[in-house]
Amino acid sequence: MATLDIHAHTADTHDHHDEHEHEHHEQGFIAKYIFSEDHKTIAKQFLISGLFWALIGGSFSAIFRLQLGFPDANLEWLKPLLGEWIQNGKLDPEFYLALVTMHGTIMVFFVLTAGLSGTFSNFLIPLQVGARDMASGFLNMLSYWFFFISSVLMFISLFIETGPASGGWVIYPPLSALPQAMSGSGLGMTLWLSSMAIFIVSSLLGSINYITTIINLRTVGMTFTRLPLTIWAFFLTAIIGVLSFPVLFSAALLLIFDRSFGTSFYLSEIYIGGQALHNMGGSPILFQHLFWFLGHPEVYIVLLPALGITSEIISTNSRKPIFGYKAMIGSMMGITFLSFIVWAHHMFVTGMNPFLGSVFMLLTLIIAVPSAVKAFNYITTLWRGNIVFTPAMLFSIGLVSFFISGGVTGIILGNAALDIQLHDTYYVVAHFHLVMGSASFFGFLAGVYHWFPKMFGRMLDEKLGYIHFWLSFIGIYLVFFPMHYIGIAGFPRRYYSFTSYEAFSTFGDLNMFISIAAITTLSAQLIFGFNFFYSIFKGRKSTQNPWSSNTLEWTAPIIPGHGNWEGDIPHVYRWPYDYSKPGAKEDFIMQNVPLSQTPESNLPFEKDLALEEK
C-alpha cells in the first residue's frame, strides 16, 4: 500500500513540474531518504533517531531502577547483556553511575533536544510559515548528519571496556578530567566530549536555519503576529540554542585541554592515586558556570517547543482560540531572556559568593511569573471550549499538569535558603523529571500523535493512543511524585545504595514501588512503539485536515511532495486561532481564507482589513 501511495504521489507532483524546475528528475533512494535535503525527510530522520535513543535511555533507567528498588536482587540474568558490569549478581557501582550519566545525557540532548526540536522545528517551520523548504536544505542535511556522527560516537562509548562517561550528565571536573578518579573518565569521557562537540555543531546548524527560515521565508501575509505559537516557540528555542550552545562548546574545549594537554583551567591542588598533580590555579567552579550557562537555557530548549506544540493542540481541540496569544508570546520571550540569567541557581552550595546567590534567587523566582501566566492561559483555553480528546489533546493536558506540578517545586528549589537542604537530593530529581523530562516528552508525544497524519499520510490508532496516555500519565505520577517524599527525607541523588546510612535507611518499600511503576510505565511505551511503526504502513489513511485545524500545513497535499504545495504557496489572511468564531459557518477558519470571504464572522477591526484585501 505504502509503495503504491508514493508512486501515485510522485506522478502527481510531476503534473506540476512547471512550478518547480528542481523536481524534474526522479530522486534516487539515497538522495530521497538518506542524504535528503527535504525538511520533511530530515524531520523523520530526527524522529526515528530520537525514538531509538529514547528506547536506550529508557532501558538504562529500568536497569538502575532495578538496583534502587531491589538492592538485594540477583541480577545475574542481565549478564548476557551487561557482561562484566555484573559482578556476583550485583551491578557494578561505577556502571550504576555510568547508567545514570548516560540516561541523563541521552534524554536531555539526544531525545529531547535533537528528537523534539529536530523533528518538529524541521517538519513544521516550512509547512506552517508557508515555505517550500528550509532556507538552506544543505545545511539542514548537514545538521542531521552531524547529529548522526555524534550519535554513533556516543553509542560506541557504551561498548568500550572502561565504560562510558560516568561522572553525571553535568560532567563536573575534576572527576571527569581525571581517568584516575573513575574508569569512565578515560576513553568514555573522550568520546562523550567529542560526541557533544559534534552535537553542538549539529544543533547550531539547525538553529541558524530555523531562525533564517522563520525571518525570511514566511509566505505573503504571514506576519509575526499571525505565526502559530509553535513557530514562535521554535524561533525562540533556536535563538536560545545559538546563544548558549557555543558556551558549552568552550567549556568542553577547555576540559579537553585539561584532560589531554596538561592545562589547568579547572584543576588545582589535586592529590590523587598517590600522586600530587602539577595543576595549580584552576577552578572547578568555572566549569560549572560555563556548563550551566548552557545547562539552564537547555531546560527551555527542551521545554519551549513542547509548550508551543501544546498551545497549538489545545487550541485546535478545544475548538477555541488560544487564550492570550500575545501574552503567550510575551511570556515565552520573557522566559527566553530570563533563562540566560538564572543559571547559578544550580550552584547555590558550591561556595560561590553568597550575594551572587541572592541575585540568582531573585531572578529565578521571577521566571516563575511568565511560566504561571502560560499555565493559566492553557487552563482558560479549556474553559467553555468544546473539547475533542484526541490522543494529542490528552498528552497536551498531561503536559500542562506536569508543567504545573513540577513547576511549583521549582519555587522551593529556587529559594537559595531552602536549596541548601534539598540540593542534590531526590527532590531535585522529582522536580526536573516532571517539569522538564515528562512535560517535554509529553509535548513530543503530543506532536507525534497530532502531526503523524501529515508525516505519513496515515493515522495512529486512537484507542492504543488512549491506553498509552493513561498508562503513561498515571505511571509518571506514580514514579516521580513519591520522589518528593524521599527528597524531603534527604536522600541524595546518584547513590548506588542507601543501606550504609541510618538516616537514609527508610523508604525501601517506596523505592521498590517507584521501580515497579517505572518499569511498567516504560513498558507502556512499547504500545506506542507498536502503534507508530504499524501505523506507518497499515494505519488508516488520513484525510487532508483530520483535526479541522487552521494552520497552513493542512492546506498542503496529504503527503506533501518536495516543495510542499503544488501550485502557489497559499497566502495568509488571518491569525491561526479563528476557532468557533461567532457567526462562522464552521467552527474553524483556516489561515488562508481571506477575510473578504467571511463577512459573516469578521470582527469590527477585520472589516476594514477585508476591504483592503480587495
Place this chain on the structure above:
Amino acid sequence: MTGLILGVSAVLILIILFLIFRVQSLVSVLKGTYNKRVSLSNKVNAILFPISFTMGMILLFWYSDKASEFYLPESASFHGVHTDSLFWITTYIVTAAFIITHILLFWFAYKYQYKEGNQATFFPDNHKLELVWTVIPAILLTILVVFGYKNWSAITNPVLQKDRVEIEVMGKQFAWQVRYAGKDGVIGKYNYKLIDNSNEFGMDMADVNNFDDFTPREIHIPKGRQIFLKIRARDVLHSVFLPHFRVKMDAVPGMPTSFAFTPKYTTAEMAAITGNPTFKYELACTEICGRGHYAMRFIVVVEEEEDYKKWFAEQKSWLETNPDYVNKIPENLRQYVPFAIAPKASAEKSSSDSSAVTPVSTDSLKKEAMASY
C-alpha cells in the same frame, strides 16, 4: 525450560493482544465511528480526568500523612529551624496552587467535553484577567524571595563567634577526614604536595600550628556553640551534607569553602526525640565523586560542653601518633613540639627518609599555604 515456557506465553499474549487490537479497529470501521468527530471514548477520557485526580488526591493526603514519620526529625541546628518553617510554608502555598489549578484543569476538561451542537466561546483575551494572574503570583513570589533572602544571608554571612569550634573537613575518594586545631586554637597550614599515606592533609611541618592538630575518627561538637566548618577536597568534588543540621556545602579542590551552624540538640537528646536509642548524626557526600560516592559515611557526635572538653583533652595530636614526621620539622622549630621527642627513632628515620623527601623551601610553602586559605 521455564525460560522457554515464559517466552512462548509472552509471545502468545502478544498475539492475543494484537488480535484484540485488530478486531476493535475492524469493528470501529464497520460502525463508522471513524467518520464522526468524537466517539464514546471522548466521554470516557473526559470522566477519567476528574476520577484520576480524585484518586490521586486521596493517595496524596493519605501518604503525606503516613510518610511524615520517615522524614528527617526536627532540625538539630538553629538556622535549620527557620529554613524548615520556610520550607513548609512554601510547600503549603505551592500545594494549594497545585490543587486549585488542577481542579480547574481537570474540571474544565470534563465539563467542556465535546457535545454535538455546542459551540465553544470565542474568548481570545481579557486584559484584566491576565493582569490579575500576573500580579498575584508576582506578589506571592516577592514575599517568598524576601524571606528566602533573609534566611540565606543569615546563614551564609554568619557573625563568627569568638568561642566557635573550627573544624577542617576534607573530602577524598572515598572518605571524609577531619582536623581540629588542637590546644592552640589554630588549624595549621597545609600544602597538597606534602600529602602522603600518613599525612593525609598535607600538613606543613614548617608551621608550628600543626604540631598539636589532631585528626579524630569522629566529629565531636559541643551543643550550643557555633561550629565553623572549613571545607576542602583533595581530589575531586565532594559535598558535605549534614542532613539533620540542614547543612550542605561543596568541597572543592583548590577552593576552600565554609559553613557555620550551631547545634541545638545533643546526640542523646536527638535519640530521645526520635525514639531511636541508637540514633547517630551522619555526614554524607552529595556531589558525585566516583565508585564509593554512596559510602562516605562519617559520624558526628554532639555532646554537652563538659563531655566535649573531656573528649578534646583526650585527643592525641597527629604528630604524636606519627612521630616520624618530627624529622621534617625545621631544627629551629623543634623546641615547640608539645611532647617529648624520642631522639633515637627520629635519627634513624631521618637518614632513611631524607632521600625520599623532596626539599621544598619553607618560603614557597608558606606562600602556597596562604594562597590556599
